[in-house]
Amino acid sequence: MVISARTMSTNVHEIIARWLNFIQFWLFPSVCIVCKTAGQPDIDLCACCRSALPQTENPCPGCALPLPPGITPGSSYGACLSGRKVICRTFAPFTWEEPVCGLVSQFKYRHKFQNARVLCELLLEQLHEAYSAHELPELLIPVPLHASRLRERGFNQALMLARQLGKDLDLPVNTNLVRRVRHTPPQQGLGARERRRNLNGAFALWGPIPETVKSVAIIDDVCTTMTTVRTLAKLLHRHARQPLDAHVWALARA
Ligand SMILES: [Zn+2]
Ligand SMILES: [Zn+2]
Structure with a gap:
C-alpha cells in the first residue's frame, strides 16, 4: 500500500x-x-x-411555523403561498418556549454567549441537512440594531450568530449593507399593521448590493411575526439589480 x-x-x-x-x-x-x-x-x-428542546414539528418552509395537521410536509400554507416571493425559505428550528426563550434572553440581556453558540450549532446541523441538495445563500446579512440600542446592549446578537454561521459554512457576512436608521419602539404587544407602521423607514441600504449576489440569508435571533425580516427583505428586493432569493435563518420562531 x-x-x-x-x-x-x-x-x-x-x-x-x-x-x-x-x-x-x-x-x-x-x-x-x-x-x-x-x-x-x-x-x-x-x-x-438536548432531546427535550422544543422543536417545530413539520414547519412551513416559508415562515417556519408548524403546518396544520393534514398538510403535506414541505408545502407552504396560508399567507406563505403568496408571501413566498419576499422570503423563499425560513429556518428557525426551535419554538419560543422554555428553555429556548430563557436561553436566548440570557444571551441577549446577560451576555451568556455560550447559549448562542450551542443553539447556533444545532441550527447549523439543520442547515447542513437542509442545504445538502440545495445551494446555500451567497451572503449573510444580520438584522442591524440601531446605534442607540447597540450602545445600550454592547453587541448585536444577530451579528454574533451570523459570524458563527458564516465561519462554519464559509459564507461572507455583510455588516454594512443595511443600517437601522430609525430607532423604533419594541414590536412586542403590537398588532400586524402597527408592527409594519412601526418599522416604516427603519432600515436603509448603505451601499449597493454586490452585482453577482443572487441569494442572501437574513439572520436574526428570533422571528416573532416575520415583520422585521420581511421589511428588510423587501428593501433588498427593491434595490437588487437582479431577482434575489431571500432566506431567513433564526434560532427560534415565536
Ligand atoms: Zn441538561
Ligand atoms: Zn408559512
Whole structure:
C-alpha cells in the first residue's frame, strides 16, 4: 500500500485535532447550559436536555411555523403561498418556549454567549441537512440594531450568530449593507399593521448590493411575526439589480 505525503499529513492533522479535543474536554469539560450537569463531548448540552428542546414539528418552509395537521410536509400554507416571493425559505428550528426563550434572553440581556453558540450549532446541523441538495445563500446579512440600542446592549446578537454561521459554512457576512436608521419602539404587544407602521423607514441600504449576489440569508435571533425580516427583505428586493432569493435563518420562531 502506498501512502502519499498528503494522506500522511491529513492523518497527522486528524490525530492532532483528536488529541486537542481530548485535552480541551479534559481541561474544560462540557457542561449542559440548561441543567448544568455534564454535557455531551461535542456540545454543552446533556442528552436529556438536548432531546427535550422544543422543536417545530413539520414547519412551513416559508415562515417556519408548524403546518396544520393534514398538510403535506414541505408545502407552504396560508399567507406563505403568496408571501413566498419576499422570503423563499425560513429556518428557525426551535419554538419560543422554555428553555429556548430563557436561553436566548440570557444571551441577549446577560451576555451568556455560550447559549448562542450551542443553539447556533444545532441550527447549523439543520442547515447542513437542509442545504445538502440545495445551494446555500451567497451572503449573510444580520438584522442591524440601531446605534442607540447597540450602545445600550454592547453587541448585536444577530451579528454574533451570523459570524458563527458564516465561519462554519464559509459564507461572507455583510455588516454594512443595511443600517437601522430609525430607532423604533419594541414590536412586542403590537398588532400586524402597527408592527409594519412601526418599522416604516427603519432600515436603509448603505451601499449597493454586490452585482453577482443572487441569494442572501437574513439572520436574526428570533422571528416573532416575520415583520422585521420581511421589511428588510423587501428593501433588498427593491434595490437588487437582479431577482434575489431571500432566506431567513433564526434560532427560534415565536
Ligand atoms: Zn441538561
Ligand atoms: Zn408559512
